[in-house]
Amino acid sequence: MKHDHQDAPAAPEPSNARSGPLRIDLLTLFPAMAEGFLKESILGRAVQSGILDIRTHNLRDWAKNKHRRVDDTPFGGGAGMLLAPQPLFDAIEEIRTPGARVVYLCPDGRPLSNTLARELSRAPHLIFVSGHYEGVDQRVRDALVTDEVSIGDYVLTNGTLAAAVVIDCLARQIPGVLGDDQSLVGESFDEADGLLGHPQYTRPADFRGLKVPEVLLGGNHKAIGAWRKEQRIRKTMTRRPDLLPPGFAETPPEAKKPKTKRKAKREKSEGAEA
Numbered sequence: 001m002k003h004d005h006q007d008a009p010a011a012p013e014p015s016n017a018r019s020g021p022l023r024i025d026l027l028t029l030f031p032a033m034a035e036g037f038l039k040e041s042i043l044g045r046a047v048q049s050g051i052l053d054i055r056t057h058n059l060r061d062w063a064k065n066k067h068r069r070v071d072d073t074p075f076g077g078g079a080g081m082l083l084a085p086q087p088l089f090d091a092i093e094e095i096r097t098p099g100a101r102v103v104y105l106c107p108d109g110r111p112l113s114n115t116l117a118r119e120l121s122r123a124p125h126l127i128f129v130s131g132h133y134e135g136v137d138q139r140v141r142d143a144l145v146t147d148e149v150s151i152g153d154y155v156l157t158n159g160t161l162a163a164a165v166v167i168d169c170l171a172r173q174i175p176g177v178l179g180d181d182q183s184l185v186g187e188s189f190d191e192a193d194g195l196l197g198h199p200q201y202t203r204p205a206d207f208r209g210l211k212v213p214e215v216l217l218g219g220n221h222k223a224i225g226a227w228r229k230e231q232r233i234r235k236t237m238t239r240r241p242d243l244l245p246p247g248f249a250e251t252p253p254e255a256k257k258p259k260t261k262r263k264a265k266r267e268k269s270e271g272a273e274a
């Protein structure tokens, strides 16, 4: 069954019940485009440490003709070529394991989000299908694809980079992939509040007269937490009000600040007096 196109809030799902690595297969005409990316940095380390098992495949390996051709012209005419069904059917049917999700990257798919990435990261096995030219024969999408994912409202020449983006995004949701899983807390689109991230600074505290906000230097973690939250709210209101709950923008930012204990106590006693 194809998964719902709507990016509804994540239904509570059991956390990753896999005992081994997450197996990811990528079917593409351009394996080299993804291989370098998937070997580097955090993803490379996740593969080395056995959290991810990523396999890239050249779709042409399943072509059955002399020239390893995998495309053909569209019925009904029109510009461009389409990836034909036979190599994709053969490849997916060979690679697929029970419970695998077959993800086709396409501009008309479900928009990628952290919520969707988290959902995919819990699958037992993922197969990414990268399109090229005008895309793939619709019968592949109807019969084999379980998820259709778009990385944005624009059109790329092929889906390999899009697959790499989705793999990167879902991998960092898997415990152990990031050096510190706390990195996910308070960053943009944090599942707890959906806000954008706060500004960050490192040494020196004064660079060419550009100073780090005083509050971050004092070591008062409560005050730092309150400042960060306020910055996140302000930034989200300015840049992405669509991420906020309805009516939120009408509330003055001061009213949204996390209250200090003293302030809460004062408000309570004022309320009791009134």
Ligand SMILES: C[S@@+](CC[C@H](N)C(=O)[O-])C[C@H]1O[C@@H](n2cnc3c(N)ncnc32)[C@H](O)[C@@H]1O
Pocket (backbone or CB within 6 Å): 104, 105, 106, 107, 108, 129, 130, 131, 132, 133, 134, 135, 136, 149, 150, 151, 152, 153, 154, 155, 156, 157, 158, 159, 160, 162
């Ligand atoms: C030129 S595009 C095909 C566009 C297609 N004819 C359409 O109108 O939607 C070629 C391939 O690039 C990939 N692609 C392009 N834009 C994408 C996006 N925004 N998100 C994910 N994949 C994309 C898909 O795999 C697609 O099959």
